[in-house]
Amino acid sequence: MTRYTSATDRDRREMLAAIGAGSIDDLFADIPESLRLSAPLELPDGMAEQDVYDHLAQLAARNRHCEDEVSFLGAGMYDHYVPALIDSIIQRSEFLTPYTPYQPEVSQGGLQAMFEFQTAISELTGLPVANASLYEGPSSVASAGYLALLENRRSRFVTSRGVHPHSRAALETYGRGFGTTLHETPLDERGATDLDALAAAVDDDTAAVFLQQPNFLGTVEDLGPLVEAAQRTGALVVCSVDPLTLGVLEPPGAFGVDIAVGEGQSLGNRLDYGGPSFGFFAARDRFIRRMPGRIAGETVDADGRRGFVLTLQTREQHIRREKATHNICTSQALNAVAGVIYLSWLGRRGIVELGELMLRRTHYAREALGLQPINPGPVVREFAMRVPDLDDLFRRARAERVNPGYRLGRDYPEYADGLLVAITERRTRADIDRLAGLVARSREGVAA
């Protein structure tokens, strides 16, 4: 008996008698003898709760996390403050432990939260319909590609090199199943998507064009001309957006983007070494019957009272099987609840204030570091610089528990000396000045 099971020896005896079986082994008689393990699994024995805690705490202590250092890491996930009310609400068993709301009469809380989440995502992106979450950012990008294929039956994807490397990788992986090819267009000398190259790459067989705002280097793209060029041959435009910049940046919907997707971690979800967070998916009205994932809709009950249900389920795998518009079942509902609580907490003013704070600190940081920018144009929360000796900077910074950011060379050989620096509301001017000091000392050291 484990501490999570209750069947005593007496229970077992009496239950077996009720079943009419002689032993537990009899219940497994359908499994051929040769396939039954003769010895226990080669795993350690169970442990007392306190010992499991200690073991996990020891492992956790070997990670240098964002309370252990001043981190300028971003590149898709960001160290934002998660307000205490989120922990309190999403740890409630009524949000934490139910299954997908297949019984709406006893799931109104989750369903209404989904409806509110969809509203918030629709507001943020400027697109009329949103689903109730997908897994995370890059797989949402690939899922948008799948919708485009269902829509126009073409076979080619065009992506800007400014799209997150993981999103481009997911597009390539999924594309092996879709039967699509992926064509990548370059960034220009200012770290923005090269408009002419993109326009030239889009042809009659292009199903979808992928952009990211801000792009991976942090550049605020000039979306208007890009979207126009991309849609010239009838391709769908998919724009991956950082939702927390949408208090200050014009939303993708305003530029005529067909589908906006993105990584939701920055909205009230912790870093968790990369997940779980959530992906979001918003689109023009006409795509609603092909959208992936759960969608909550408003209706009334038998007494005429307002209520919410999962709707348009004829898109989904459990109804339509091989004709479904996507295979997703379990997604990231709890993380999406955290997302809508966060957006309620931030509020109509807060999302602008937070965006402006990041914007100003980002520009301050870019000047303070005084390095050669890779993307000298507009940036809002992240920017890329060339560093004369990255290894030296990291050595010095690490010693002082500062993490200068992301080495761009890991994904962009053309920026082997590049450093991607992310700013959040948690990185104060003093933190930025500290990094600037390290950069200055490193440069002096290198020069000397």
Place this chain on the structure above:
Amino acid sequence: MRPAETDTLTIFERSQEGRRAFSPPPTDVPETPIEELLPAAAVRRWPPELPEVAEPEIVRHYNNLSKKNFDLDTGFYPLGSCTMKYNPKLNERVAALPGHARLHPLQDDEYAQGALELMWRLERALAEIAGLPHVSLQPSAGSHGELAGLLLTRAYHEDRGESRTKVLTPDTAHGTNPATVTMAGYEVVKVGTAADGGVDLDDLRARAGEDTACLMLTNPNTLGLFDRNIEEIARIVHEAGATLYYDGANLNAVVGISRPGDMGFDIVHFNLHKTFTQPHGGGGPGAGPIAVSDRIEPYLPVPRVVESASRNGAEPAYELDQDHPKSIGRLRGFQGNFGVFVRSYAYIRSVGGDGLRDVAETAVLNANYLRARLAEPGIGELLPVAFDRTCMHEFVLSGAPAKRELGIKTLDIAKRLLDHRVHPPTVYFPLLVHEALMIEPTETETRETLDRFADSIRAILEEGRRDPELVKGAPYETPVRRLDEGRAARRPIVRQPPVT
């Protein structure tokens, strides 16, 4: 069950201009006008219409919403195929440790050794449980694991110069299986079910051929039955040159008892949110790691966690390895749902290898006990078990006689159960059983709870004999009554109307 507050205002409808919950940190850098920092075309003209609400009202709003949800910590949740077992509280505590919760996914490997070691240890445990040597934790849920499995299958065949076009799925399969087949660019070929509830071997032999890429199988299947012919099935599939894929949704029945790898499966996915106690969260997050055989290993997703042997008595070191030229690549960003890995690893260490066997034994004992209780006179003749065999962790009843004789459908029974403070079983699945009720009690329920459930079913059927209209009108005690799903689909309202 009735909420403390009966209104249904959304958080947006509670908004009043000027209220706020967020106090921004002070601006400690020059307050340059936004127009000087961004081009005019990029600046948002109208702010998104997010709610304006102070903190106490947000907390009250979502706490009141929570009270309209039925949940596993409150009551019995025998939802077939979903493995609604208890989610240990310790798991939440260890997942929230800052070393896990606040670790950036791009932290250099040398400063993320604890996380990488945890992933490596979880991979090794899952490999042992599956009986297959190689594991990738990357997929985000079961259906993501399925997609990974079929992309691996494709890569495997293509690497051998073969282009196969069809994937076999039994007609009892979860909907995700055929949906995944389509998404992975294959054609679905259905395989029939034999009289004993297993795969129809003759049908399988007729359909497996040189164009077959894979057979996707759940074992025990969605009828809760272990396929006694699994060795023969594996032989047929492998002789056709196809891969055999194990949908791990029902692994809870056999964990520690029998291993998919030993049965002949090439690729397995696990649902960490089923067998390994990640809370379901109202529809996620989960995680869908995969385990594979040697011949599939070269194609696994990247990055992969590798251990470098300890040298000179030093601790072993762990790193993320991208260098696998035959890999199918990435299915998502970063390393997967790490927070889920933490919980499932804590669970495996809590119960241990011996405990996992006890999990399966007790899950199967509970299911068979409840099956026996529901076969008793007064219940069994109206809700007969669809395939009368010893079941594994779940079983399927048919509500066809109840519908015929009492005029109450499976849906009515399900809705009336809500008034008994029980979550209904999975209904109308699998499709080949008329008026199906699929019941999975799990190992964490007591015998008393199972008895109470049987009593509830009996009471509902007795009520159905006496007053069928009462059952047909259920539920009565829930925050809302039956909802008009047709109306929601005909004219979809999927967001709060925009402010104009």
